[in-house]
Amino acid sequence: xxxxxxxxxxxxEVVAAVGERIxxxxxxxxxxxxxxxxLTERAEDAIADLPVAGDVIQxxxxxxxxxxxGDRDIxxxxxxxxxxxxxxxxxxxxxxxxxxxxxxxxEFAEHPYVTGEFDGFDVDLVPCYRxxxxxxxxxxxxxxxxxxxxxxxxxxxxxxxEVRLFKQFLKGIGAYGSDLRTRGFSGYLTELLVVEYGSxxxxxxxxxxxxxxxxxxxxxxxxxxxxxxxxxxxxxxxPERNVAAVCAARNVARxxxxxxxxxxxxxxxxxxxxxxxxxxEGGVRERVGSRATTPVALRFDAPDVVEDQLYPQLxxxxxxxxxxxxxxxxxxxxxxxxxxxxxxxxxELEVAERPAVERHEGPPVHVRQHAEGFFGKxxxxxxxxxxxxxxxxYVVEREREFETAAAFLESDALYDVALxxxxxxxxxxxxxxxxxxxxxxxxxxxxxxxxxxxDPEP
Amino acid sequence: xxxxxxxxxxxxEVVAAVGERIxxxxxxxxxxxxxxxxLTERAEDAIADLPVAGDVIQxxxxxxxxxxxGDRDIxxxxxxxxxxxxxxxxxxxxxxxxxxxxxxxxEFAEHPYVTGEFDGFDVDLVPCYRxxxxxxxxxxxxxxxxxxxxxxxxxxxxxxxEVRLFKQFLKGIGAYGSDLRTRGFSGYLTELLVVEYGSxxxxxxxxxxxxxxxxxxxxxxxxxxxxxxxxxxxxxxxPERNVAAVCAARNVARxxxxxxxxxxxxxxxxxxxxxxxxxxEGGVRERVGSRATTPVALRFDAPDVVEDQLYPQLxxxxxxxxxxxxxxxxxxxxxxxxxxxxxxxxxELEVAERPAVERHEGPPVHVRQHAEGFFGKxxxxxxxxxxxxxxxxYVVEREREFETAAAFLESDALYDVALxxxxxxxxxxxxxxxxxxxxxxxxxxxxxxxxxxxDPEP
Numbered sequence: 001x002x003x004x005x006x007x008x009x010x011x012x013e014v015v016a017a018v019g020e021r022i023x024x025x026x027x028x029x030x031x032x033x034x035x036x037x038x039l040t041e042r043a044e045d046a047i048a049d050l051p052v053a054g055d056v057i058q059x060x061x062x063x064x065x066x067x068x069x070g071d072r073d074i075x076x077x078x079x080x081x082x083x084x085x086x087x088x089x090x091x092x093x094x095x096x097x098x099x100x101x102x103x104x105x106x107e108f109a110e111h112p113y114v115t116g117e118f119d120g121f122d123v124d125l126v127p128c129y130r131x132x133x134x135x136x137x138x139x140x141x142x143x144x145x146x147x148x149x150x151x152x153x154x155x156x157x158x159x160x161x162e163v164r165l166f167k168q169f170l171k172g173i174g175a176y177g178s179d180l181r182t183r184g185f186s187g188y189l190t191e192l193l194v195v196e197y198g199s200x201x202x203x204x205x206x207x208x209x210x211x212x213x214x215x216x217x218x219x220x221x222x223x224x225x226x227x228x229x230x231x232x233x234x235x236x237x238x239p240e241r242n243v244a245a246v247c248a249a250r251n252v253a254r255x256x257x258x259x260x261x262x263x264x265x266x267x268x269x270x271x272x273x274x275x276x277x278x279x280x281e282g283g284v285r286e287r288v289g290s291r292a293t294t295p296v297a298l299r300f301d302a303p304d305v306v307e308d309q310l311y312p313q314l315x316x317x318x319x320x321x322x323x324x325x326x327x328x329x330x331x332x333x334x335x336x337x338x339x340x341x342x343x344x345x346x347x348e349l350e351v352a353e354r355p356a357v358e359r360h361e362g363p364p365v366h367v368r369q370h371a372e373g374f375f376g377k378x379x380x381x382x383x384x385x386x387x388x389x390x391x392x393x394y395v396v397e398r399e400r401e402f403e404t405a406a407a408f409l410e411s412d413a414l415y416d417v418a419l420x421x422x423x424x425x426x427x428x429x430x431x432x433x434x435x436x437x438x439x440x441x442x443x444x445x446x447x448x449x450x451x452x453x454x455d456p457e458p
Numbered sequence: 459x460x461x462x463x464x465x466x467x468x469x470x471e472v473v474a475a476v477g478e479r480i481x482x483x484x485x486x487x488x489x490x491x492x493x494x495x496x497l498t499e500r501a502e503d504a505i506a507d508l509p510v511a512g513d514v515i516q517x518x519x520x521x522x523x524x525x526x527x528g529d530r531d532i533x534x535x536x537x538x539x540x541x542x543x544x545x546x547x548x549x550x551x552x553x554x555x556x557x558x559x560x561x562x563x564x565e566f567a568e569h570p571y572v573t574g575e576f577d578g579f580d581v582d583l584v585p586c587y588r589x590x591x592x593x594x595x596x597x598x599x600x601x602x603x604x605x606x607x608x609x610x611x612x613x614x615x616x617x618x619x620e621v622r623l624f625k626q627f628l629k630g631i632g633a634y635g636s637d638l639r640t641r642g643f644s645g646y647l648t649e650l651l652v653v654e655y656g657s658x659x660x661x662x663x664x665x666x667x668x669x670x671x672x673x674x675x676x677x678x679x680x681x682x683x684x685x686x687x688x689x690x691x692x693x694x695x696x697p698e699r700n701v702a703a704v705c706a707a708r709n710v711a712r713x714x715x716x717x718x719x720x721x722x723x724x725x726x727x728x729x730x731x732x733x734x735x736x737x738x739e740g741g742v743r744e745r746v747g748s749r750a751t752t753p754v755a756l757r758f759d760a761p762d763v764v765e766d767q768l769y770p771q772l773x774x775x776x777x778x779x780x781x782x783x784x785x786x787x788x789x790x791x792x793x794x795x796x797x798x799x800x801x802x803x804x805x806e807l808e809v810a811e812r813p814a815v816e817r818h819e820g821p822p823v824h825v826r827q828h829a830e831g832f833f834g835k836x837x838x839x840x841x842x843x844x845x846x847x848x849x850x851x852y853v854v855e856r857e858r859e860f861e862t863a864a865a866f867l868e869s870d871a872l873y874d875v876a877l878x879x880x881x882x883x884x885x886x887x888x889x890x891x892x893x894x895x896x897x898x899x900x901x902x903x904x905x906x907x908x909x910x911x912x913d914p915e916p
Contacts, residue, residue: 388914456846
C-alpha cells in the first residue's frame with residue numbers, strides 16, 4: 001500500500017468487473033417483480049377480509065433495487081392505522097401472514113411476524129403501524145417504511161449500482177451488517193452514504209482521506225442529539241437517531257484501511273476474498289509455541305439464543321474474564337470469542353502464573369485504630385510475611401488466592417465476574433478450561449476463527 | 459500489641475533499668491572532662507601561635523551530656539573570624555589539629571579536619587567560622603556551635619537522661635542517625651524533640667497517638683519555608699532549615715509503631731534487641747521456594763566511596779533497575795540493596811519471563827500519513843503479527859527485546875538505566891547476575907541482611 005493511488009482506469013475496470021458479478025440481471029429482476037406482485041395481491045386480499053383498513057409496502061434492498069444478485073429476501077410490511085391496539089395489530093398481522101404464506105412459520109422480533117418461502121424467495125411478512133412521521137413510531141419496524149420512502153425518491157438505477165458496489169466491498173472486508181455479531185454498516189447506512197457522496201468511489205475516497213472520526217453527517221440538517229459514536233449519520237426520517245450507532249470504531253477504521261488499499265491497488269479480491277484457510281492443530285501448536293504465550297480458553301455449550309443476544313453476552317463475559325484475570329495479575333495479550341455448537345472465551349496470557357505471595361498494603365501507621373487492626377490481623381499469621389513498614393504504611397505479603405490463571409478459571413470465583421446471563425447459566429452447566437497448547441483442541445470446530453486470530457489481517 | 463497501654467509502673471521500671479545501662483557514671487564523666495580539658499588547652503596553645511584569633515568549643519553529645527555510656531567521641535571545633543578566607547581557615551585548622559593530635563590523620567567532610575585518638579577517646583578537631591548568627595553560615599559545620607549553645611541553655615541533667623533514653627530507643631529500633639544509610643533521627647533532632655515534649659515518655663506518647671505526618675514543630679516560631687517532609691522541625695538557630703529533612707517516612711512510622719509497642723508492653727529488648735540470626739543458604743532457598751518468586755540480584759565490587767555517597771547511589775540504581783524491569787514487564791514484588799565488600803541490587807520478581815511477542819500500538823488509522831508509515835513498516839515484517847486494527851488503531855505484536863529479566867540484566871541495556879555514577883563504573887568493571895535460587899550465594903556475605911529481608915520486622 002502506498003499513498004499514491006492507482007490509475008482511474010484500473011479502478012473503473014475493477015468496479016465494472018465487480019458490477020458484472022453483483023448486478024441482478026433483467027430475468028432476476030423480472031422474477032422478483034412477479035413474486036412481489038403476487039405476494040402483494042395475496043396480502044391485499046387478506047387485508048380486505050379484516051375489519052380495519054391496511055396496506056402493503058415492500059421494503060429493504062429488494063424494494064430499492066440495491067440488492068446483490070442472488071439475494072432472495074423479500075420484505076413486505078403490512079401497515080395498520082395508529083389507533084389499532086398492539087395486540088390487535090399482532091393478530092391481524094399474523095392472519096395476513098398466514099394467508100399469504102400458508103406454509104410459513106411465526107417468528108418474533110419487535111412483533112411476531114410470518115416468514116416463509118414463495119417461488120424460491122425468502123419472504124418476511126411483518127405488521128407495523130402507518131404513521132405520519134418516523135418520530136411517532138411505536139417500535140423500530142414502524143420506521144422501515146419511512147426509510148424506503150426517503151430512499152425511493154433519491155436512488156435511481158445508477159446510484160443503486162453504486163450502492164451494490166459499496167455493499168459488496170463492505171461484505172468483502174467483513175464490515176457489512178448491523179447485526180450485533182458484525183457491528184458493521186447496515187444496508188440503509190450504506191445507501192445514505194452513497195446518496196451523500198454520489199458514488200461508490202467518492203465514498204471510498206472520502207473514507208481513505210478525509211474521515212477523522214467522529215465523522216458526522218446530517219443529510220436533512222435536523223439532528224438534535226449529540227452522539228458519542230465514531231460515525232454519526234443522523235437519520236433523515238428521525239432527528240434523534242444515529243443510523244450508524246451500532247457501527248464499531250474498528251469497522252470504520254477497517255473501511256478506511258481497505259479504501260486506501262482499493263485506491264492504491266484496485267483488485268476484485270478485496271470484494272470477493274477467499275475465506276481464511278482453517279488452522280489445524282499443528283498450526284495452532286506452532287503459533288502458540290513461537291509466541292510463547294499461554295492461551296487459556298473456556299469452552300462450553302453455546303447458549304441457545306439468537307446471535308444478536310449471544311455475541312453481546314459473549315463479549316461482555318470475555319471482557320469480564322479478561323479484567324479479572326488482569327486484576328489478579330494474569331496479564332492478557334489479546335482475547336477472542338468464538339461460537340458455533342460450542343462457545344469459547346479465549347484469553348491469550350502473557351503472565352499465567354504469579355508467586356505464592358502478593359503484596360497487600362495496609363493503612364498508614366499514623367492512623368492508629370486502623371493501623372493497629374491491620375497489624376493485629378497479620379502479626380500472628382504464619383503464612384504472611386510482615387507486617388513491615390514501607391513509606392508510612394504497613395505492608396504484608398500474604399498468600400495469593402490463585403497462583404495460576406487456570407486455577408482461577410476453574411474456581412467458583414469465575415462467577416464473580418460480570419458475565420452475560422445466558423453465558424453464566426451455560427457455564428454453570430459445565431465447561432472445560434484449556435491451557436497453553438491444549439487450545440489446539442479448538443481447531444476442529446474453530447479452525448477458521450483461529451486462523452483469523454493467529455494470522456490477523458487488518 | 460493492643461490499644462491499651464501498660465501500667466505506668468512497668469514503663470518506669472523499664473526506663474530505669476535502661477538508664478542504668480546507658481547513663482555514664484561519675485568516673486566516665488570525670489575522664490571525659492579531663493580529656494576535653496587537656497585537648498582544649500593544647501588547641502588554645504596552638505591557636506596562640508597563629509596570626510589570627512580563634513577559640514575552641516566542644517560540641518556534640520559529649521558536650522551536652524547526652525552521650526550514651528561507652529560512646530567515646532569528642533568533637534572540638536576551632537573557630538576563626540569570618541574574614542579569614544577559606545583556604546587560610548583550612549590550613550589553620552589542620553595546623554591546630556596536628557598540634558593537638560600529633561598521631562592524627564586528615565579527613566575531609568565540609569572542610570579538611572584532623573581525627574585521632576587521645577586517652578582512649580576518638581577525637582575530631584574541626585575548623586569553622588565564628589559567626590553572629592547561624593543564618594550567616596558558610597558551611598554546615600559552622601552551624602554546629604549554635605546548636606550546642608542553644609541546647610546548653612535548655613538541657614539540664616534530667617533532660618539529658620531523657621535524651622539518652624530516646625536515643626537508645628531509636629538505636630534499638632534502627633532509626634537513630636542522620637547518615638544517608640539510616641535516614642533516621644539525628645542527635646540534635648532527638649534533643650530538640652525531648653526539649654519540646656519535656657520527657658522521653660511524652661515524646662513516645664505523642665508519637666504513638668498524636669502524630670499525623672506531616673508533623674511540624676517550630677520551637678522558636680520563626681520558620682519561613684514550607685517543607686515537604688513527614689517530620690519538620692524548624693531549626694531554632696536557622697528559620698530556613700528542617701532539622702529532620704533527612705528522616706525518612708519509614709523511620710517516622712517505625713518510631714510510631716515501636717512507641718505503641720513500648721507503651722503497650724514495656725520491655726528492655728526494644729532498646730537492646732538481638733541482631734537477627736543470619737540466614738544461611740538453606741534458609742534463603744526455603745524462603746525463595748515457598749514464596750515462589752524469582753529473585754534476581756546484581757552483585758559487584760562495592761564502589762570505594764563513603765557510605766553517605768554509597769547508599770544514595772545504590773538506592774538510585776536499585777530504583778532505576780526496578781523501574782526498567784517493570785517497564786519491560788518484569789513486575790517486582792520487593793527490592794533491597796546490600797553493601798559490604800561487594801554490593802548487591804536485589805529485585806524480587808513476580809514475573810521473570812514474558813512471551814516472545816509484545817503488543818505495540820500504532821497510530822489511529824485515520825491519521826493517514828502516520829498510519830501508512832506504521833502499516834508499511836510492519837506489513838512485511840515476518841516476525842510481527844499484524845498489523846491488525848483494534849478500535850481505531852493499528853496494532854502489531856512484535857518481537858520482544860528481552861524475554862527474561864535476566865537477559866535484560868546481562869545486556870548493555872542495563873546502562874540505559876539511571877544508575878549512580880560510582881555504581882555504574884563498578885558494574886562496568888564486571889558483575890554477576892544471580893537468578894532464582896542462585897541468590898543463596900549471597901548468604902555468605904549478607905546473611906543478616908537476608909534475614910531482615912525475608913523475615914521482615916516493622
